[in-house]
Structure formats: C-alpha cells, structure tokens
Amino acid sequence: MTQYVIIGDGISGSSAAETLREEDPDAKITVITDEGEPLYNRILIKEHAKGKLPEAPISIHEEEWYEERDIELSLDTHVTSVDTDENVVHTHDSGDIPYDKLLVATGGTPTQLPVDNSDADGIHHFWTFQDARGIRESAEAADNAVVVGAGLLGIDFAAVCGAQGVDGKYLMRGDRWWRYALSGEGAEIMHEGMRDVGVEPVFDSGVDHFETDDDGAVTAAVDPNGDRYDCDFAGVAIGLTFNTEFLRGAGLEQDNGILVDEYMQTNVDDIYAAGDITRFYDVLLGEQAQNGSWGSAKEQGRVAAVNMAADAEEEEFQWVSSYSITHFDFPFLSFGHPTLGDEHAERKYSDTEWRRVAFKDGKIVGGVLIGDLSPQSKFKQLMRNQRVVADQAEVLLEKQVDLDNLAPEQEQ
Amino acid sequence: MSMASCDILRRSRHLERVESVTAETTVRHVDQLDTETLDAFYRALTADRPVSEADVDLEPGEVIVFTDYYRVART
Ligand SMILES: Cc1cc2nc3c(=O)[nH]c(=O)nc-3n(C[C@H](O)[C@H](O)[C@H](O)COP(=O)(O)OP(=O)(O)OC[C@H]3O[C@@H](n4cnc5c(N)ncnc54)[C@H](O)[C@@H]3O)c2cc1C
Numbered sequence: 001m002t003q004y005v006i007i008g009d010g011i012s013g014s015s016a017a018e019t020l021r022e023e024d025p026d027a028k029i030t031v032i033t034d035e036g037e038p039l040y041n042r043i044l045i046k047e048h049a050k051g052k053l054p055e056a057p058i059s060i061h062e063e064e065w066y067e068e069r070d071i072e073l074s075l076d077t078h079v080t081s082v083d084t085d086e087n088v089v090h091t092h093d094s095g096d097i098p099y100d101k102l103l104v105a106t107g108g109t110p111t112q113l114p115v116d117n118s119d120a121d122g123i124h125h126f127w128t129f130q131d132a133r134g135i136r137e138s139a140e141a142a143d144n145a146v147v148v149g150a151g152l153l154g155i156d157f158a159a160v161c162g163a164q165g166v167d168g169k170y171l172m173r174g175d176r177w178w179r180y181a182l183s184g185e186g187a188e189i190m191h192e193g194m195r196d197v198g199v200e201p202v203f204d205s206g207v208d209h210f211e212t213d214d215d216g217a218v219t220a221a222v223d224p225n226g227d228r229y230d231c232d233f234a235g236v237a238i239g240l241t242f243n244t245e246f247l248r249g250a251g252l253e254q255d256n257g258i259l260v261d262e263y264m265q266t267n268v269d270d271i272y273a274a275g276d277i278t279r280f281y282d283v284l285l286g287e288q289a290q291n292g293s294w295g296s297a298k299e300q301g302r303v304a305a306v307n308m309a310a311d312a313e314e315e316e317f318q319w320v321s322s323y324s325i326t327h328f329d330f331p332f333l334s335f336g337h338p339t340l341g342d343e344h345a346e347r348k349y350s351d352t353e354w355r356r357v358a359f360k361d362g363k364i365v366g367g368v369l370i371g372d373l374s375p376q377s378k379f380k381q382l383m384r385n386q387r388v389v390a391d392q393a394e395v396l397l398e399k400q401v402d403l404d405n406l407a408p409e410q411e412q
Numbered sequence: 413m414s415m416a417s418c419d420i421l422r423r424s425r426h427l428e429r430v431e432s433v434t435a436e437t438t439v440r441h442v443d444q445l446d447t448e449t450l451d452a453f454y455r456a457l458t459a460d461r462p463v464s465e466a467d468v469d470l471e472p473g474e475v476i477v478f479t480d481y482y483r484v485a486r487t
Contacts, residue, residue: 043441047477056435057475294443322450324443326478331454374458377451 008105009033012275012301019305045132050163108240117210122218139164142233149237157235159327162197193328262316264304274300296321336366345393362388375401424462
C-alpha cells in the first residue's frame with residue numbers, strides 16, 4: 001500500500017488528496033496543515049473582510065469530508081523538516097510521518113515591510129481566514145487607512161477600506177497601480193475605481209516607517225518623501241515569501257519557488273510540488289513560470305496526484321490561468337502571463353474599457369481585460385493553440401473580436 | 413411554443429442580482445468558473461438573457477461573486 005503525504009491543505013493540496021483517493025483507492029493518504037481549519041475558499045475571504053459575506057459559505061470542506069474518504073487530516077501541524085534519505089516528514093509536535101510519495105503544497109506567506117514598526121497593532125497582512133477575521137474587525141473600527149503594495153493583493157485591501165467606509169490612502173512606489181502589466185491609460189481606470197470607493201492613490205510614495213502610540217498601535221505611515229499619513233489601519237501586500245524553510249537541506253532545487261517540470265516533479269525522486277509554491281515548466285510559454293491563482297493551483301494539485309498515483313509521467317500541466325478583480329463597477333480580468341513576453345498591443349475603448357495582449361514569439365502569452373471581458377475565451381483559445389497572431393494585433397484589438405478575421409494559419 | 417423550445421427554456425439559467433447572502437447559500441468566486449462557463453455567465457449578464465444549462469456549470473441557487481453578487485436561477 002502506497003503512503004502519500006501532502007503538506008498543505010490549500011486548494012492545491014486538497015485537490016491532490018481528492019484525486020489521489022480516486023486514482024488509488026487503497027492508498028494511505030495524509031494531509032498536514034498548520035492552519036486550524038480544513039480547506040476554505042481563500043479567494044472569498046476578502047468578501048468576508050469587506051463585511052459582505054458570512055463565514056459559512058467560505059468553508060469548503062468539513063473534517064467529515066476527509067473521514068468519508070479515509071484521508072487522515074492533521075490540523076495545527078507544522079512541518080519542520082523533510083528527511084529525503086529516510087523518506088520521513090518531521091513535525092513540530094505531532095511526531096514523524098513516513099512517506100512513499102510526498103507533495104509539497106505549502107504556498108506562501110505575505111512579506112512584511114522591512115521598515116520600523118511594521119509589526120505594530122493595526123498593520124495587517126492578508127492570507128488566511130484568520131487574517132480576514134482580524135482585518136474585518138479592525139477595519140470596522142477604523143477611520144483612516146493606508147494601503148501598501150500596488151498589485152493584485154493590495155487592491156483587495158483598498159476594496160476592504162471602501163466597503164467598510166474607511167478613508168484610505170493607497171501609497172504606491174511608481175506612477176501607477178500594477179505598472180508591470182498596465183500602461184498609464186489602463187491603470188488610470190483602476191485608479192478611478194479606487195477613488196470611487198473612497199481610496200485615494202498616492203504615487204511615487206511608499207512607506208519609510210510607521211509611527212505608533214504608547215500601546216504599540218499604528219498611528220501613521222511616513223513615506224520616503226517625508227509625507228505623513230494618519231492611519232489606525234494599514235494593509236501591507238508587497239509580495240509573498242514561499243514556505244520552503246522546512247526544506248532546508250532536502251536537496252530540492254529552488255529559484256524563488258520550487259522548480260518542477262510539467263508533471264509537477266521536483267528534482268528529488270518521489271517528491272512533487274503544486275500550487276503557488278511552484279516555478280513550473282509552462283509548456284505554452286516554453287519556459288519556467290509561476291502562477292498565483294486559484295484555478296491553476298487546483299489543476300496543479302490534480303495533475304501532480306495523477307502522476308504520483310501512476311508513478312509515471314502520465315499527464316502534463318497545461319493551463320491558462322485567470323485572475324479577476326470584482327470590487328468595482330467594471331470587471332477586470334488578467335489571464336496567462338501579462339507581465340511576460342517580448343511585445344504587446346493595447347487599446348483604450350472608453351473611460352472604463354481597456355485591453356492589453358502580451359505576445360512571445362508572436363504567440364499570445366497573457367493579457368489584461370478591463371471593462372469588457374467578452375474576448376477572454378477567444379484569447380485563451382489562441383493561447384492554448386499557440387497560434388502566431390502578433391502580426392494581426394489589429395484583429396485582437398477590435399471591440400468585438402472575430403477570430404474568423406484572422407488570416408488562415410500557415411502550414412508549419 | 414413547441415415542446416422543444418419549452419424544454420430549452422426549462423433547462424436554462426438566468427442571473428438575479430442579490431444584495432446579501434445567507435449562511436446556507438453556496439457561493440463561488442467568478443475565478444472558480446471554467447473559461448466556457450465564464451463566457452456564458454458574462455454573456456448572460458451583459459445581454460441580459462438566459463443561457464442554456466448544457467453550456468454551463470452553474471447550479472440553480474448558487475451565488476457567483478462578480479462585480480455584484482448574482483444568484484443563478486432556473487428560467
Ligand atoms: C486575499 C487573497 C485574495 C486572492 N484572490 C484571488 C482571486 O481573486 N483569484 C485567484 O485566482 N486567486 C486569488 N488569490 C490567490 C489564491 O488564493 C492562491 O493562488 C491559491 O489559494 C494558492 O493555493 P495553494 O494551495 O497553492 O496555497 P495555499 O492556499 O497558500 O495553501 C498552503 C497551505 O500550506 C500550509 N503550510 C505552509 N507551510 C506549512 C508547513 N511547514 N507545515 C504545514 N502546513 C504548511 C499553509 O498554512 C496553507 O494552509 C488570492 C489570495 C489571497 C490571499
């Protein structure tokens with residue numbers, strides 16, 4: 001009987017456990033998580049923090065879900081190291097757990113700002129359900145907020161401030177939000193969205209240090225220009241540090257994430273990785289890449305499990321990821337790898353509509369749609385088909401995209 | 413109306429905007445929809461017309477979190 005151990009009960013670990021049970025009905029499966037609750041919907045916790053969604057619909061699995069599938073779930077259990085010679089996982093206080101095959105699905109932890117008082121009361125990071133409960137409570141009581149981190153997670157803090165009626169200042173390092181994927185025109189639509197919910201973007205700013213009162217609660221953020229912003233709530237989302245500390249000495253190849261091939265195999269026999277933590281070989285992009293999205297993590301967990309159970313390179317991971325922002329009156333969807341590629345095309349259609357498509361070697365590798373999502377499935381299809389279309393960007397920028405207007409594909 | 417078109421209507425879905433949800437409601441974020449379902453969901457919303465059950469993975473009663481909260485209803 002094969003013994004599978006999965007570290008992490010996020011969507012990638014949990015989806016792997018489910019698939020392993022389907023593929024290998026007799027196996028012993030153990031899922032270890034250092035959180036105190038089984039899988040919940042991480043992409044809905046922001047709605048709880050906004051005060052819009054009760055707790056119950058955010059839960060995905062009860063403990064019974066694991067019992068029914070004869071999967072051992074170990075809550076509140078922190079893995080401290082992995083012995084890859086003896087095939088054993090060591091935990092903080094729950095003993096040692098042997099494995100035949102191991103899946104590392106431990107995701108990341110928000111990075112703290114390396115500035116004075118960055119751990120003061122009232123300064124929040126956002127990853128777990130517990131974080132969301134704390135953010136909700138703190139935001140409900142707050143008057144003035146500061147948000148730091150001009151990316152996809154920072155904007156969730158801005159939305160919490162908007163929904164909770166807290167006046168916010170969004171301090172950004174450059175001249176716009178998500179400058180790696182958006183031009184000024186695209187970003188300005190997002191800035192307007194922020195202003196509409198009561199959060200003012202502040203450019204060429206950031207945080208030099210926080211000020212606190214005698215009780216250690218945050219009272220202000222001071223930016224590198226010396227400008228001071230009063231706040232009794234701060235949200236910091238400057239990036240993720242991957243949870244790989246317990247792999248020290250295990251011999252797994254890493255490069256800001258665990259390196260895996262398209263089968264989710266690491267360089268160490270019988271050890272696989274899935275989800276946010278991987279830097280995987282992206283067969284569509286033709287190089288190693290990272291995805292930080294729910295759908296991708298779920299699929300990586302499934303694909304890893306299929307290959308673990310088969311003990312073979314049975315199925316490769318091939319996926320176009322999507323990430324939406326739903327906080328404003330207009331929709332926003334980023335797909336694939338919008339910050340990569342060697343050229344791009346973009347167009348603004350109205351005050352709330354903008355589009356960018358990124359290409360590598362003439363093929364679509366990602367993009368951003370603001371205001372009008374209608375071409376998303378067509379762009380993803382072209383990306384999956386790896387069709388060379390950069391020379392026909394005009395067709396892709398038409399308001400209504402009609403793929404029949406593309407010139408017929410040349411025989412390779 | 414013919415039986416066939418009755419059947420299609422019976423087996424289609426439309427979306428209703430809701431202000432809040434109860435603890436018992438099944439809720440999904442729009443990023444949990446596959447590409448085709450997202451396409452159908454978005455068409456249903458922007459064209460304000462029902463979508464066929466066959467095209468989509470949307471369960472009656474569930475709420476989808478998009479720019480508002482939308483309940484999936486049987487037409
Ligand atoms: C606030 C927020 C909003 C988001 N919004 C979206 C969105 O709109 N759309 C989207 O697609 N994606 C979104 N994401 C990203 C998405 O949630 C992640 O990509 C996805 O959940 C990653 O899943 P995972 O299983 O790889 O990792 P995780 O969900 O991070 O799970 C890893 C688990 O491993 C545990 N762990 C770590 N180290 C150890 C250890 N040593 N021992 C035991 N357990 C350990 C962790 O506690 C955690 O439970 C959002 C994320 C956040 C935080």
